[in-house]
Amino acid sequence: MATNTERRSAAPDVRGLLNKVPEVTVWFWVIKILCTTVGESFADWINMTLGVGLISTSLIFTAVLVAALGWQLRTRRYVPFVYWLTVVVLSVTGTLYTDILTDSQGVPLAVSSGVFALVLAAVFGIWYARERTLSIHSIVTRPRELFYWLAVLVTFALGTATGDWTLELTGWPPGVSVLLPLGLIASIVLAWRLGAGTVLSFWLAYILTRPLGANLGDWLASPGGDGGLGLGTAATSVVFLAAILATVLHLGRSRADVIETHGRTRAAGASDPARERIMLGYYVVVALATAALLIWAHQRPHAAAAASEEGDAAGSSSAPLTPDQVTSSFPAAEVAKFRTVTADTLARLGSGDQAGATARIADLEKAWDDDQSSLRPKNQQAWTLLDGQIDQVLKALRASKPDRATEVEALDTLLTSLG
Structure with missing residues (x-):
């Protein structure tokens, strides 16, 4: 899935940077899911297995996030290692922030899911009001870059909350729980192929990769008696971190995900407003069907x-x-x-x-x-x-x-x- 960009040129404060984010290719989605899986397993390993504690782990990774994000902001172009390091740290940190609300403060997952959804809507609303675009193909100014990373952080927290809430409602084992976000992402790809708005489709899929990666991590790490593969959080973290590193090294050599634009946005792709409106209706139907499935699963014996x-x-x-x-x-x-x-x-x-x-x-x-x-x-x-x-x-x-x-x-x- 690749996003189209807006029809206007870049804002007047463009600094002449190359785009600071990667092209949206298959590699983008593969490594994004790897990062979200690490976010779940690595946070659990540090917090629980090593016994560091939730608050202490959160403080440690907040400091690491500040350092990683500062490094990313200082770069003047897309650097695969720096960019994906920031995503991994954001994944861990977003997971920990949701866990603090749920485990330490006792905030119900339904409430935290709603709050994070409202926060994300506010971020997108302010971002669009200021920049007139939510496309990641135009991250060529400092304000757009800051909006982008804030949105990424909130999507990780939202994905964690909604994913855990889904498991709480349904009682599904880890292997089964992978299927729902996977099916929803497939439905988004289908909608995009049929003419749905690419920016909307991108961010919907981006949010859903969080519960997909987290459920995948739980499935791999959980004991066999719980329906998992029993790898444990440490082994799962190591395997996925190695896969991320290998992928990043490949992208660094091949430059297959570099957007070669300088100080401007890419040319807009063709779009069909009528078809986009039809596909909005499709998304509403998918959302209602998902809600019906969750209600049905919740009413069944867990x-x-x-x-x-x-x-x-x-x-x-x-x-x-x-x-x-x-x-x-x-x-x-x-x-x-x-x-x-x-x-x-x-x-x-x-x-x-x-x-x-x-x-x-x-x-x-x-x-x-x-x-x-x-x-x-x-x-x-x-x-x-x-x-x-x-x-x-x-x-x-x-x-x-x-x-x-x-x-x-x-x-x-x-x-x-x-x-």
Whole structure:
């Protein structure tokens, strides 16, 4: 997909720069998806696997982003390594900002998705009002470049929020979750081929590559018991960073994605306003069909619900498990780890630190998910019981309006089961 440009010449403040962004070719979309996958897996690896913590990781990558963006702004032409380094860092940073709202501040994903959508609309509105174009084929002035990078950052945050919200609504496993953004991107390519506005099509696809890359990263990194391939976040990050580096080196040598314009925009491509209006209707139909699919998926029993029902059935057919029966089948070190995180969360809640408690319980969620493939086969009934109790704890702590009594009760119940 390549974007057409506007019909007016560049603004009076053009500095005579070559275009600061790459041509939109197949290589552009390949490397963009690679970058978004790294954004998901690398952020999780630093934050959770290495135990740096969400806030500390966010501060580190904000500083790295300032440095990378400063380097990009100082260049006077498109340099593949600098440009894509900035995109990778923006991908990680946008993911972390959304995670802060969700995990630390307890903001519902529906709310953060709506807020980021409004922010992106405002960025595009101001950008167009000032520059009269949203085309990336005309990034030849400093204001346009700043608008462009701000829009990219918000698209990463929006894509993260909407992607996670979709998973929350549907309960789809990682492999299945890849199909929705992939199908939507295919529908955008079809619309573009049939005459849809190229600038609109570009930015819609750009947003959707974020959930596609994130879901792809989850699928590769998640344990096999969760429907993933079990590569882990570290291996996934290394593989995709290597693929990005190889692609960037190829583009640096071949210059296959360089827009050779100097101080001006490219000639406008032919467009058919009537056909563009028809394809706008097509996009509305696709959006309504997607909403209907999500509503249908949300109303169906999710995996967690099925596990809960399985646990209820098991409980009805046998006596309730004692704490010793629950934990005896699992490694003592793992049980102690779960118990420590749960107790820390309860202590933070008792001291009035709701944000700290919400952030700390994310460590339990990560540890439990990582150990699922090894723990579940040891004792299906005990695993199902603990899984349901952990779900209740997460639901209570991440509620839009947390109730302290409900949170404490859920944590106490889990601690009791953990002995």
